[in-house]
Amino acid sequence: METLSSLGDGFAIALTWQNLGLALLGCFLGTIMGALPGLGPSNGVAILIPLAFTMGLAATPALILLTSVYYGAMYGGRISSILLNIPGDEPAMMTCLDGYPMAQKGMAGEALSLSGIASFVGAFLATWGLILLAPQLVKIALLFGPAEYFALFALAFMTLGGVSSTNQAKSAFAAALGLGLATIGVDTQTGVPRFTFGEVHLYDGLDFLVAIVGLFALSEVFIFLEHHRGGSEATAKKLKIGRLTPPLSMIKQCTPTMLRTSFLGFLAGVLPGAGASLGSFISYSMEKRLVDKEGTFGKGDPRGVAAPEAGNNAAAGGALVPMLALGVPGSGTTAVLLAVLLSLNITPGPLLFANNPDVVWGLIAALFIANFMLLAMNIPMVGLFTRLLMVPSRILMPIVAMVSFVGIYGISGSSFDLLVMIGFGVMGWVLRKLDVPLVPVILGTLLGNTMENNLRRAVEIDNGNWWTLFSSPLALTLWTIAIIGFLLPVIIGRRVKASMHKREDEQGAIID
Amino acid sequence: MTDRIFGLFGILLAIGFVMAAFAIEESFLSDVVGPKAFPLIIATVLGVSSAVIALRPDPEPVWPPLGRLAEIAAAVLVMVLYAELLPVVGFVISTAFAAGYLAWRLGSRPLEAVLVGVGTSVGIYVIFHLVLGLSLARGPLGF
Numbered sequence: 001m002e003t004l005s006s007l008g009d010g011f012a013i014a015l016t017w018q019n020l021g022l023a024l025l026g027c028f029l030g031t032i033m034g035a036l037p038g039l040g041p042s043n044g045v046a047i048l049i050p051l052a053f054t055m056g057l058a059a060t061p062a063l064i065l066l067t068s069v070y071y072g073a074m075y076g077g078r079i080s081s082i083l084l085n086i087p088g089d090e091p092a093m094m095t096c097l098d099g100y101p102m103a104q105k106g107m108a109g110e111a112l113s114l115s116g117i118a119s120f121v122g123a124f125l126a127t128w129g130l131i132l133l134a135p136q137l138v139k140i141a142l143l144f145g146p147a148e149y150f151a152l153f154a155l156a157f158m159t160l161g162g163v164s165s166t167n168q169a170k171s172a173f174a175a176a177l178g179l180g181l182a183t184i185g186v187d188t189q190t191g192v193p194r195f196t197f198g199e200v201h202l203y204d205g206l207d208f209l210v211a212i213v214g215l216f217a218l219s220e221v222f223i224f225l226e227h228h229r230g231g232s233e234a235t236a237k238k239l240k241i242g243r244l245t246p247p248l249s250m251i252k253q254c255t256p257t258m259l260r261t262s263f264l265g266f267l268a269g270v271l272p273g274a275g276a277s278l279g280s281f282i283s284y285s286m287e288k289r290l291v292d293k294e295g296t297f298g299k300g301d302p303r304g305v306a307a308p309e310a311g312n313n314a315a316a317g318g319a320l321v322p323m324l325a326l327g328v329p330g331s332g333t334t335a336v337l338l339a340v341l342l343s344l345n346i347t348p349g350p351l352l353f354a355n356n357p358d359v360v361w362g363l364i365a366a367l368f369i370a371n372f373m374l375l376a377m378n379i380p381m382v383g384l385f386t387r388l389l390m391v392p393s394r395i396l397m398p399i400v401a402m403v404s405f406v407g408i409y410g411i412s413g414s415s416f417d418l419l420v421m422i423g424f425g426v427m428g429w430v431l432r433k434l435d436v437p438l439v440p441v442i443l444g445t446l447l448g449n450t451m452e453n454n455l456r457r458a459v460e461i462d463n464g465n466w467w468t469l470f471s472s473p474l475a476l477t478l479w480t481i482a483i484i485g486f487l488l489p490v491i492i493g494r495r496v497k498a499s500m501h502k503r504e505d506e507q508g509a510i511i512d
Numbered sequence: 513m514t515d516r517i518f519g520l521f522g523i524l525l526a527i528g529f530v531m532a533a534f535a536i537e538e539s540f541l542s543d544v545v546g547p548k549a550f551p552l553i554i555a556t557v558l559g560v561s562s563a564v565i566a567l568r569p570d571p572e573p574v575w576p577p578l579g580r581l582a583e584i585a586a587a588v589l590v591m592v593l594y595a596e597l598l599p600v601v602g603f604v605i606s607t608a609f610a611a612g613y614l615a616w617r618l619g620s621r622p623l624e625a626v627l628v629g630v631g632t633s634v635g636i637y638v639i640f641h642l643v644l645g646l647s648l649a650r651g652p653l654g655f
Contacts, residue, residue, distance in 0.1 A: 054640060054646040167565070167570055169561045169562075169564035169565045169568070170561070170565060170570075172557055172560075172561035173522060173558065173561040173562060173565065175557070176554050176555075176557040176558040176561060177558065179554045180529060180551070180554045180555070180558065183550065183551050183554070187536075187547040189543050189547070190538075190543065190546070190547050192536060192537055192538070192547050194533075194536050194547055194551065195532055195551075218591075221587070221614070222584050222587065222588075224618060225580070225583050225584050225587050225614075225617060225618065226576045226580050226583070226584060227576075227580075392619075393618065394615055394618035394619040394620045394624075394628075395615060395620065395624075395628050397614065397618055398610075398611040398612075398614035398615045398618070398628055398629070398632055399611070399628075399632050399635075401591075401610075401611070401614055402607055402610065402611045402632050402633070402636060403636065405591075405594070405595075405607075405610075406603075406607075406636050406640055406646075406648065409598065409648070409649065410640065410646045410647070410648070413647070415595045415596060415598060415599060418591075418594075418595035418598070419592060419595050422588060422591045422592060422595065425588075425591075426588060429584070433573050433575070434514065434515070434518055434573060435570060435573065451550075452550040455545065455549075455550060456543055456544070456545040456549075456550075459544055459545050460543055460544045460545065463544070464544040464545075
């Protein structure tokens with residue numbers, strides 16, 4: 001009951017003209033970002049963060065804008081999967097499997113609108129899941145002391161590589177690199193400068209927005225330069241949309257699929273590190289095993305489009321649960337959103353629900369609104385979005401690069417930050433070549449200081465006894481999950497990744 | 513081979529990190545744990561994971577030919593020049609050049625590259641400066 005009245009207050013905040021306008025803008029920009037191959041939700045949000053700051057928005061409107069971008073990008077990813085057989089982002093990979101064959105059969109419009117509906121169902125149910133689960137998680141989180149928080153952060157890092165990276169050593173390397181970068185600057189407890197090499201600009205530490213925009217957006221530009229990808233006109237000319245509404249029988253046929261996979265995707269999203277890619281992968285695999293009696297999956301079965309779309313959008317909602325309730329993001333994009341919150345001087349975690357209920361509930365209400373907007377936008381406006389796919393990357397990427405520069409310069413006004421950003425861009429390119437995941441790097445720079453402070457506080461409280469980190473049952477449980485989460489992918493991760501890649505190879509047309 | 517070199521580099525990085533951590537001056541304010549402990553823990557993780565990467569390398573990644581690497585290096589150079597020249601020549605001019613260069617190297621014909629450069633620069637100037645009121649670097653010509 002209390003939840004419902006809080007949600008009501010949230011709607012009162014979200015339904016102002018300014019916030020509605022921002023949600024609409026975010027949904028529109030997000031869908032474009034998601035639809036363009038190569039620019040996923042994390043890129044989309046990273047590029048638009050500076051925009052939110054330069055508009056001088058308060059915390060709630062800024063968050064509404066950026067989460068609308070997030071949801072929009074999750075919706076948009078499917079468009080190029082279906083039309084071009086190129087996933088707009090990683091979670092949309094599985095949508096290619098049946099979406100593209102449907103398009104080849106002349107059912108592109110139906111596939112697009114059905115996937116829009118599936119995205120809506122997944123995201124809608126996940127938002128309810130968020131409402132029900134997050135406050136419960138907050139109650140548990142209130143039992144956390146510094147030692148438990150330290151263990152929780154360790155858990156987040158150890159499960160982050162998860163099944164999405166085959167090489168746990170590289171995930172660990174990435175996390176350590178990020179945490180190491182976070183230690184640059186003046187130590188908050190003692191006031192001693194660390195790793196600054198006398199450079200005054202580094203006394204405040206590295207700005208994680210600079211790191212994020214460099215690692216995600218600029219490294220993307222370098223990847224494009226490497227392949228000299230001129231444009232996509234050749235493929236885009238072939239697009240034909242066809243009818244835009246799926247027959248009722250198709251929706252009926254897909255309804256059980258959408259409900260099952262929403263649930264599954266939500267769970268995948270809540271688990272730290274798993275995220276939307278895993279959500280869409282297990283959703284598709286489960287549905288195939290469950291309902292594919294005639295072997296039509298992979299040949300343009302509508303259920304094969306509905307399953308991964310409901311799954312990945314539900315996972316996007318699920319990933320917000322640990323981010324808001326614990327301050328530990330469940331995916332790359334929520335890590336970027338966490339960075340935004342921290343920059344706005346809002347610390348997610350249990351206290352957020354007590355201290356800033358307007359932020360939390362305004363945001364949740366905005367998610368509902370964004371969802372309806374996206375549904376309304378995605379069915380009639382699919383034609384417009386598909387035309388945007390035809391903007392060749394040789395025009396698009398320079399714009400992306402310059403907007404990134406402007407955004408960072410607009411926040412700090414310093415050339416030094418731009419140089420640091422270029423450095424991160426190059427680093428991101430090298431790490432991607434080496435198959436080192438970028439998300440742990442971001443998360444490390446983001447959470448490093450909090451993690452260290454919790455460590456020091458925990459040991460301090462217990463008069464220098466380091467065993468205090470493992471002394472409470474709660475901390476021990478977290479450590480156990482962390483170790484299992486780290487070791488499990490070493491054992492089964494290769495198999496999951498191999499089958500994900502096998503499906504990719506079967507399709508054969510996926511870039512990178 | 514790539515991963516072996518990468519692993520060795522990581523180990524060197526970890527060693528450097530350890531040495532730099534020991535060089536951190538203790539302040540009289542110091543707490544029980546101190547400012548060195550956490551960096552040392554991280555350096556350990558960095559070193560161990562690098563060693564594992566060097567000992568159990570992944571399949572070789574596909575490295576671009578030298579020409580493409582030079583392409584990326586040139587783009588980095590242009591971006592660095594952009595960052596340095598921004599306060600000197602102003603936003604509109606430097607952005608037009610940088611965006612035009614990138615468009616050209618990504619496969620635009622010269623005329624299209626010029627249009628993309630000028631269009632991007634003016635477009636961003638109008639939206640971010642004139643509409644949103646963000647202060648961009650002012651050049652000698654006042655924009």
